[in-house]
Amino acid sequence: MKSYIVGVGMTKFEKPETRDWQYWDMAKEAGTAALTDAGIPYGLVEQVPVGYCFQASTAGQRAVYELGLTGVPVYNVNNNCATGSSALMMARQLVEGGIADCVLALGFEKMARGALGGGSDGGDFKTSPVARHYGIMAAGHGFEMSPPTAQIFGNAAREHMDRYGTTEAQLAAVAAKNHRHSSQNPNAQFQDVYTVEEILAAKTIHRPLTKLQCSPTSDGAAAAVVVSERFVTEHGLRDRAVEIAAQAMTTDTEESFASGSCIDVVGRPMSRAAARQVYEASGLGIEDVDVIELHDCFSVNELLTYEALGMCEEGASGKLVESGATTYGGRWVVNPSGGLISKGHPLGATGLAQATELVWQLRGEAGPRQVPGADVGLAHNIGLGGAAVVTLLRRA
Template sequence: MKAYVAGVGMTRFEKPETRDWQYWDMVREAGGAALADARIEYDEVEQVPVGYCFQPSTAGQRAVYELGLTGIPVYNVSNNCATGATALMLARQLVEGGAADCVLALGFEKMSRGSLGGGAGSGDLAASPVARHYGVMAARHGFARTPPTAQLFAAAAREHQERYGTTEAQLAAVAAKNHRHSAHNPCAQFRDVYDIAGIRAAPMVHPPLTRLQCSPTSDGAAAAVVVSERFAERRSLTGLVEIAGQAMATDTEQTFASGSCIDVVGQPLSRAAARQAYDRAGLGIEDVDVIELHDCFSVNELLTYEALGMCEPGESGKLAESGATTYGGRWVVNPSGGLISKGHPLGATGLAQTAELVWQLRGEAARRQVEGARVGLAHNIGLGGAAVVTVLKAV
């Protein structure tokens, strides 16, 4: 049975403590927008997976109660930065498996100001779920007093530079592109435009990554209504986008055995998930028009180019500076501004990617519109580890 996204919604992503709202207020706004977009009522929803990382258990129920008190199953989902895509994947599985005809996938986060620590929900690096990942980094690169997640991706960037000759200007080109794209996104946390020189001149977080190459902490929520073909036909729904292929990959021995931070931050996971998603969709990267990928740090966009098959290993820096990943190029990557500029409320990120791609494939993305977009790809990854790749196709 096929699964379709029938409606999407999201809040604006904002700096924590900017707005006086609670996480259930965010869900009311994003979930209500998704239901309205699908033109259905909440009492037609049969199950609800809800993703978040920083709120207590059953916060999903508290949030969903703002949409209705209908007694349906609500699942609380936490998979670090891949949480939003994981909620979407559960919704798809429920529909494809015949357990439900209409599922609402939700994701939200109400965060604190400042950098993330050693892993969502963990203030103790030794007890962190990603302690093994940090151990690989420390063995090769040491451990500094800068934000640990930034250190991990900075180490991957240095390895990429050493192995392939990737330059700081190529890393900065990723961030400059995404900041430029976000200028046209009213939901983005940041809408200022910077050139490569401005990106490189920003305060250093951990070499070679400056602040403008790092995703911020953010508040926000996003949602998607996932329906079966029979539900869509019964309700005469339009504007559907098919979930043509989707896969999740988690860590294997390769993650840790090589001693490389490129592996530790998940490039092998992304490659494996992409391969499976392509196979299930019967499509390849050559068929994709628009991509929303997990640029938590500029280097991760380069690593993901290679993992998705957009270029050969080591060629991603050249791809970024060639213009192939922006308007007028081969693909448009992160038209929303990506995590770096749109923002990164962990539980909402994967579903916000879905919302952007649905708008693109419907031709509803206004000044961000990718002309003629018919196939989109979302990539959402969390350390610890999970990578979800979703191929979406216009109906």
């Protein structure tokens, strides 16, 4: 059974405490926008998976009650930074499994200012869900006072530089591209353009990563209406419909930890496995993809993801971004929204915001950042701990 996205919506992503709103306010804004985009009332929604990381249990219900009190099942989803795409995957499974014809996937986050921690409980990394990941990092690189997530990705960048000759300028080129893209996105948290030299000169967070190569904490929400083919036909939504051609979620395997490399610990193996499953299920390959929204929580992760998705050989990602192959006029346009680095990263909303951007792109509704002739889009979303979700979307 096929599934389709027929409505998407999101709030502007903003620096925490910029706007005087609660998480249910932002959820209402994004959810209402998605339903309006689909042209359907909330009363037709049969189930609602809701993603978030930092609010209390059943915050999903509190948020959804702002859309309507219809009594439908609400599921609270938490999968670290892959939470939004996990909610989308649950929506797709409910539809493709024949359990529901219309599901609303919703994600939101209201975050605190400052650097994101490492997913620990009270700062005790011994009890943290990602203790094993940080233990691998500490064994190879030690543990410093810089933010832990910046450390583990920064150390992955150092390994990539040492192993493949990747340069700091190539890492900065990722951020320069995504900041440039975000200048055309009114929903992006940042819309400033920076040169590679300005990015390299910014404050160092954990060498070689500077502040402008790190995604910020953000407030925001995003949503998608996922429906069956029967629902599309009955409600005359073919012109709004974007097919979920394939989707896969993977978690860490022995490969993630066996090498002792931060490159593997931060998710390249599970991203590679998820991409392989999606290509096999859809019959499409990376050569068929036009536009990509991927998880650039730090600039190095965009490079690692190029390799995991099969866009280049292992170790060649620095040269790929440097060549212009991943921006307008190149082979693919990667992160036309500005990505996490510039659009922002409210954890529970990120994966659904990626889907929102791709739906707009595949419908030809992305305005000045439109990728010409986009027919196939790919979303990649990861969370340490770990989860990698790859979603392939195709214009219906």
